[in-house]
Amino acid sequence: xxxxxxxxxxxxxxxxxxxxxxxxxxxxxxxxxxxxxxxxxxxxxxxxxxxxxxxxxxxxxxxxxxxxxxxxxxxxxxxxxxxxxxxxxxxxxxxxxxxxxxxxxxxxxxxxxxxxxxxxxxxxxxxxxxxxxxxxxxxxxxxxxxxxxxxxxxxxxxxxxxxxxx
Numbered sequence: 001x002x003x004x005x006x007x008x009x010x011x012x013x014x015x016x017x018x019x020x021x022x023x024x025x026x027x028x029x030x031x032x033x034x035x036x037x038x039x040x041x042x043x044x045x046x047x048x049x050x051x052x053x054x055x056x057x058x059x060x061x062x063x064x065x066x067x068x069x070x071x072x073x074x075x076x077x078x079x080x081x082x083x084x085x086x087x088x089x090x091x092x093x094x095x096x097x098x099x100x101x102x103x104x105x106x107x108x109x110x111x112x113x114x115x116x117x118x119x120x121x122x123x124x125x126x127x128x129x130x131x132x133x134x135x136x137x138x139x140x141x142x143x144x145x146x147x148x149x150x151x152x153x154x155x156x157x158x159x160x161x162x163x164x165x166x
Contacts, residue, residue, distance in 0.1 A: 004139060005119040006146035012157050014107045015082040017114045020153045021105055022053050022085060027149045028061075043070060055079040058090075068096055083107055096130060097138040098122040116153070118146050 010017045020026055028045055043063035051057050057076040064070060072093035078086035088102035089095070101122040108115045120142045124134045 001121055001123050002139065002142075003119055003121040004142040004146065005117060006143070006150060007115060007117050008150040008154065009110065009113055009115050010154060010157065011113040014109050014114045016157065017116055017153065018082045018085070018105075018107055020157050021116065021118075021149070022079075024052070024059065026152050026156050048073065053079070057087075065096055070094055070096065095125065097125065097134040097141060099125040099130075116150060118150055120146060 012020075024045060043061045043065075046060045046062070048058040048060055049056065052059075053076075055076055055078070057079075058073060060071070060073045062071045072089050072095055073091050074087050075090045076085065076087045078084060084107065085105045086102065089098075089100050093100060095101075099122075101120055104117075104119045104121070106117045108117070122138060122142065124131060124138070
């Protein structure tokens, strides 16, 4: 298993940062928009539970990347409001560069704000083609995801301050 981590600081309280990063519209934004890293593709998000946040929340991502079908379900396995969240793929995920992944968000209050530590752990897929793609792109893609998730959160928080003064 491989784990990559990125840390960002925010000039907001942990509860505000958590509420922002707990929102899949923010942390999943990079997968729902066409980009070079997504090879011009984008994924569709479907919630499988009534609740969109909290423990046991489940959602499904579907779509194609490089013409290969992607279909995976994710479940929140730990959720401590304002502090920590863990979510991971469940079932039989159809992914390209991983066979399974887990995200871990841990917030720490610091003077004048919050430190957010975001990690992704993954297992390499089976099959020669997928193993080659994983070797070439998995860590690169992980770093890109972590960067965008944290930067998108910061951008949304700053936008809310400008728009609402909160």
